[in-house]
Amino acid sequence: MEAEEHHRYAVVIAGGRSTRFGDRDKAVAPLAGTPMIRRVADRLLDATDRLVVNCRPDQRDAIANALDSYPNPVQYAEDEDPDLGPMAGIRTGLRGVEGWGGPDALAFVVACDMPFVEPSLVEYLFDRAADHDAAVPRLDDEWFQTTQAAYRAGPMADACDDALAAGEGKIIAPLFELDYVVVEDDEALEYADESTFENINTEEEFEAAERRLG
Numbered sequence: 001m002e003a004e005e006h007h008r009y010a011v012v013i014a015g016g017r018s019t020r021f022g023d024r025d026k027a028v029a030p031l032a033g034t035p036m037i038r039r040v041a042d043r044l045l046d047a048t049d050r051l052v053v054n055c056r057p058d059q060r061d062a063i064a065n066a067l068d069s070y071p072n073p074v075q076y077a078e079d080e081d082p083d084l085g086p087m088a089g090i091r092t093g094l095r096g097v098e099g100w101g102g103p104d105a106l107a108f109v110v111a112c113d114m115p116f117v118e119p120s121l122v123e124y125l126f127d128r129a130a131d132h133d134a135a136v137p138r139l140d141d142e143w144f145q146t147t148q149a150a151y152r153a154g155p156m157a158d159a160c161d162d163a164l165a166a167g168e169g170k171i172i173a174p175l176f177e178l179d180y181v182v183v184e185d186d187e188a189l190e191y192a193d194e195s196t197f198e199n200i201n202t203e204e205e206f207e208a209a210e211r212r213l214g
């Protein structure tokens, strides 16, 4: 196996329009003084060693500014076709990983609006994904947390392409083509508290998170 494959990649997906948030891009909104995407990236600093950011071309300068001097190497995987949803963002981010580290590279994917993502859970999901294509938390026996999960870059990107080509909107659809491990919430919560899965959609949620951080 090539040494490249031993890198632990992070993918932060940020190509959404933040419509519930209001006029600004939540990815770069300063959360208690630090852009939200930078908070997410900083949480990943020790558990990963390379970062791929998925966003639209028009977001890139502001995001690059937010990630200025990030200690790990950063690459951008821009959406050619914007607004295809989070699954397309995962696909495009993982193609970026594939281009950097090959199809077998493992990546932890997280949404840009999850500022409390827990590094211990990141490490655990990498471990669980080791001999598989993916390790995905499932909450309440029902909800797959596909935007906080570990994936093998090539197989998951291919599965997302297939699902998108089939017009499959459900973000879990690609999983069913893969050898994936489910991490139930009681198992995940041995490594993290529930805030790891919290995502910030509205100004109210943002302000509540600021109060907790402040």
Ligand SMILES: Nc1nc2c(ncn2[C@@H]2O[C@H](COP(=O)(O)OP(=O)(O)OP(=O)(O)O)[C@@H](O)[C@H]2O)c(=O)[nH]1
Residues within 6 Å of the ligand: 013, 014, 015, 016, 017, 018, 019, 020, 021, 054, 055, 056, 079, 082, 083, 084, 085, 086, 088, 089, 090, 110, 111, 112, 113, 147, 199, 201
């Ligand atoms: N690349 C890409 N990423 C997306 C897209 N839609 C959502 N995302 C990302 O997926 C994650 C979860 O999406 P949401 O919480 O719905 O974020 P959002 O779409 O910006 O917000 P709303 O417009 O309020 O739904 C976030 O990290 C978004 O940036 C998209 O069309 N393309």
